[in-house]
Amino acid sequence: MSDNVSGRSGQAREDTVRLVERLKAGDERAFEELVGTYRERLYRVAWRILRDDESAEDAAQEAFIKVYRHIARFEGRSSLYTWMYRITVNIALNKLKRDKFRQMVPLGDMIRKDRNPRSDPARAAMGAEIVDRVREAVETLPDKQRAVFTLKFYEGMSHKEIAEVVGCSEGTSKANYFHAVRKLRKLLGDLR
Amino acid sequence: MRCEEVHKRLVEFMEGELSAADTAEMREHIDACDECAAELAAFERTMLLLEDDGYVEPDPFYWTRFEAGLRAKIRDKGRRPAFVPGIDRLAPRLAPVVAAVLLFAVGFGVGIQPVLNMVAGDSGAATFAESAGDERDPVVSPRSKSLVESRGFGGQVAEYASNTADTLRPEGFDSAIDEPQMILATDESWPTGEGRLGEGTLGR
Numbered sequence: 001m002s003d004n005v006s007g008r009s010g011q012a013r014e015d016t017v018r019l020v021e022r023l024k025a026g027d028e029r030a031f032e033e034l035v036g037t038y039r040e041r042l043y044r045v046a047w048r049i050l051r052d053d054e055s056a057e058d059a060a061q062e063a064f065i066k067v068y069r070h071i072a073r074f075e076g077r078s079s080l081y082t083w084m085y086r087i088t089v090n091i092a093l094n095k096l097k098r099d100k101f102r103q104m105v106p107l108g109d110m111i112r113k114d115r116n117p118r119s120d121p122a123r124a125a126m127g128a129e130i131v132d133r134v135r136e137a138v139e140t141l142p143d144k145q146r147a148v149f150t151l152k153f154y155e156g157m158s159h160k161e162i163a164e165v166v167g168c169s170e171g172t173s174k175a176n177y178f179h180a181v182r183k184l185r186k187l188l189g190d191l192r
Numbered sequence: 193m194r195c196e197e198v199h200k201r202l203v204e205f206m207e208g209e210l211s212a213a214d215t216a217e218m219r220e221h222i223d224a225c226d227e228c229a230a231e232l233a234a235f236e237r238t239m240l241l242l243e244d245d246g247y248v249e250p251d252p253f254y255w256t257r258f259e260a261g262l263r264a265k266i267r268d269k270g271r272r273p274a275f276v277p278g279i280d281r282l283a284p285r286l287a288p289v290v291a292a293v294l295l296f297a298v299g300f301g302v303g304i305q306p307v308l309n310m311v312a313g314d315s316g317a318a319t320f321a322e323s324a325g326d327e328r329d330p331v332v333s334p335r336s337k338s339l340v341e342s343r344g345f346g347g348q349v350a351e352y353a354s355n356t357a358d359t360l361r362p363e364g365f366d367s368a369i370d371e372p373q374m375i376l377a378t379d380e381s382w383p384t385g386e387g388r389l390g391e392g393t394l395g396r
Binding site: 048138 | 269
């Protein structure tokens, strides 16, 4: 992952330490800065796990609220962005479990998908069939594989970083990713 | 290296996870094997397809709404009364308590009615016995009567009962109202499995 994204460069790390100190001191401007910096990344990772605008918005907002409330517990043992990704991924995976339960009622699921105003025009322009097949294929992945695949393939994280976010070993992260790619290859192999 | 092994390790190969020696060996095999080269191409095509997964960057106006929504959620959560933190998580645990309270209330309502009737006095009793064609004397459980009297419902109860047509019931009905009255008479019926309100779970 690039320094820009992970905050690994010296200056970025110092900025993050100062931001955390201000957050712990209850500085509201610091929270606004945090939201401005991370909102797109948290929303995007939540969307890619949940594949739904509204759920992704809820998950990202909930993640910021948890950060806001529990920043005092953040001790800097991991990087701030890893901690925030971890919170977001956990929220998204929990939502995913709840959604799977709700999908036992097909009508509710249909209503939820129909109210997806922002992504529909883009899907039409891109070729709805391919996008739908990709979405369906990713949705067949087990939750943890889906999270690992999202973080690696779309967010460009290293397996070491993913291991921190998901709470597993680096080897497990790699194994999950390789399994996910092989499965997706099988499912999408017929698409041209 | 055999084709089967190459197929197994194609993802690691694409991701650059193999050692330099293994990578060189894989490359040599793929260059010479059409089948493995086609399989690698299929993997690469899959990865390209996956890039277009339907995600669209939200427009800048969206983030204004996002932040407004976030502020509203923080404000709403901040308004939650301090004595019920995490009520959303506790809701499933509270459901049996609420159900017990409702059952208690319904039981009380059903149970008290005949008791009220029983202390209504002679006129009401006569009315019931006559209209029902029942020749038996109306019976009031001494236990129920004493319970009601001891709780001081007195005149109000009598007045209510006198205005009610169904003032007394035969003995068979009387025993059915004893259990709710026992619940009324003691405080032991409150469910204790999850702890009482304000103790333990909600107090945290």
